[in-house]
Amino acid sequence: MQKKLHSVFGPSAGFKSVPWLPNGDAHTIYASLGNFELVDRIDYERYSDSQLRGWLSGLDISPPSSVKSFQPGEPIIFVTHGLTGGSNESYVRAVLAPLTAPKERGGLGMRAVVQNSRGCNRLPILTPKLYNACTTDDIRHAVLWISKTFPGSPIYGIGFSLGSNAITDYTGEEGDTCPLAACVSVANPFDFVAANKHIETHSLMTKYVYNYALGGALQALLARHQRVFLDSPDSLIPHDDLVKYLQARSVTLRDFDELATKNVFGYKDAYDYYAHASSSRFVERIRIPYLGLNALDDPITGRHTLPETQARMNPWVLLVRTKHGGHLGWFEYAPDGSLRRWYVQPVREWLEALIEVRNTLCLWERRRFKILRL
Template sequence: MGHIVSLLTVVDIPRLHFASPSATVKVKGPTDSPEDSRRESLESFVESRCPSLYGGFKPASWLFNGHLQTAYAVVGDFSKIDKVDYDRTLLRTLDGGTIGLDSTPPTDERTLPDDTPIVVVLHGLTGGSHESYVRAILAPACTPVEQGGLGYRGIVVNFRGCAGVPITSPQLYSAGHTDDIRVAVLHISRRYPKAPLLGIGFSLGANVLTRYLAEEGQQCRLVAGCAVACPWDLVKNAQRLEDDWLHREIYAKAMASNLQKLMGRHAESLAKFPDHPLTKAVPGVMAAKSLTLSKFDNTITCIGGGSSPPFPFPTCWDYYAWASSHEMLAKVRVPFLALNAEDDPIVQVLPVEAGGNPYVAFAVTEKGGHLGWFEAGKSIGDVRRWVSKPVVEWLKAVGEGLAAQDRQIQPTHVVDGFLKEVGRDDIGCKEVEGGGHVIGVEGEGGLLAGL
């Protein structure tokens, strides 16, 4: 009966927002010769290469609103689908912190050409490369072409302390701190200088990606970006989470619980820095019985969510105002696709006009929840993420269709063992021991997935 109802479900056609006129992008011609390239409007580029955005999304009949779609993202069993394994590389940053790069396919599985497009992924709040929403994109993107995939390489940037990455300094991560993705991209571009780098971020990671792209401007090493379920205006969206009883008691507390558990796992590591304000704040947040996201951020993130300056912030609301990405969106200078659902219970304020930025295509579905977009498959009980379709189409379009762009990329050099960008000495990274093989479906037990 449920399958029959699903057949009657109204198709949700995304609303697409472009600046008028949209930017023109340089696309490849019949050959890779620069002489064969031509200019095409971003709107035409998306329309011709991302048909799923125009064909629509049909939500599974039993996941008919944003709360149910979001809940299924958390409690659904995705261990049997989208299996992705990785090789992990650990990077040490100048402040002593550690970030983890998980690369797929593993080197013992197959070898890819050096110019293979690379999908650089930023995960959500307390996620990592194991998250089902990450694997839902990387599985089709990194499956060999002869098996129906794109044949790309995927590299997930796991934030400090997430997905088993150790905490080695009294600094965490946040929605606004971009230096870790900056050095990660620096490392990836140095290792694969011939490969086009395509950025995609989910939720908090989408916010970080948007800010990074905006800050880099014409010097960006990524040739395109995609933001999925980005929280954009952190002040307004956090305020709505606080003001509504249901959102506060379910979503704000669930996210805070994840962060609280994550801090508990690293309390011993942080104890090695007894005089740091972050370490001193940990016992209070660990003892809290009813913690919301804003209370956690007011105690922990506004102190240790990034380097100084601008951290620490007086309150979480000062941090939210600084870290928001909605106003930064106007400064992005690479082709950029944003996808949000109107019924997302966590993200309810969407900057669809993108500050008039002609490089942005902003797609909004009526349904889908937060990192959900589940639709019924061909058989009863088969549920898949619709959002994988337009995202993979976008990755194929920008990875294979764009011609080389004129960008002002700064050269790199190695100073005292750290890879740095010439002219900038405050950030850098180097590989350190650790890492190994990572099985994506195993995940990080004890934390709610999908947030």
């Protein structure tokens, strides 16, 4: 596998930042504020809640069935996005563009299935329930739906930020019976206790910029769907506390978790949730090929959240750390001088190698079966 990961182990391996983004803060802010509308365009076909029988608001599929019909055995890339994100996010589209492109155009010819978390990406919330960093039931249902809709297709998972924590939790929970062929984690916080402490205390930027920006994104999400929580008799969020929260001028991540996550999911407090959600607890239980990509200067996760000991003890896990890159940034110059995200290269190399190995084994099994029949 190391021979295939040229961007990690090759002679010119490693991430080489563009000079005008000197640190993790710069990469993170540019990833959030940069204009990526005209690059990595992806066409999706949305499956609605009625088609999914009520357990999930929607899945986005690419290429759409009208563009490319299902081919038996075609590889599927299943995606879980970051906090309040969706299939529309530039960090998702950046990696899906080369993975879903046809082989004749240099792509891997995969079909993408992106899970949009409840209430995200223009989707409604049908019941007074949200999602969190360890919501694995929706992932479990999505994987079952993919298995039924695309029978015989290997499913490769990839998660970003909050979504990478959730899919890592899922992979560890499933253990030896995990239906995924492999999993990739990009910018995973891993240890939510340490990550939250980092955001609240590391620097003025983390405490007053990222903390309030992420908290504000969650407040806006809850505000868009407030009628479900204010009017439903089944809502577990106290009415008066919710009204006060929605009227607050600024809120933090912890504010949201103390109000919504704690009450909706039954945790004692935000700290109890952070301890329970941390996917570092499940790394040692992973039994499929797993690639983790993290930047040590990531201002959201911090550098002390990585499960390095667990990764060293588990032969299924490869944890790759870069010195720079920020949170879902990793901007570098491509050989043609254009701007690109570095993590796309190791993800593609990793999946291409695994697909090649799987195809070789499948061919060997078919030949072996013919010999046995003779």
